[in-house]
Amino acid sequence: MSEAVPATVKDMQAQAAGWADFDATTARNAASAFSELEWQ
Numbered sequence: 082m083s084e085a086v087p088a089t090v091k092d093m094q095a096q097a098a099g100w101a102d103f104d105a106t107t108a109r110n111a112a113s114a115f116s117e118l119e120w121q
Contacts, residue, residue: 086111 089111090104097103 085115 086108090107093107094103100106
């Protein structure tokens with residue numbers, strides 16, 4: 082997960098326009114999604 086979250090944030094940079102806290106929000110959401118997948 083330590084590599085997946087930063088990679089996800091980087092891949093989504095095109096969506097960042099007008100998003101004040103893009104990096105923090107996207108990193109939190111990606112970490113949450115990956116942790117959910119680990120439990121499945």
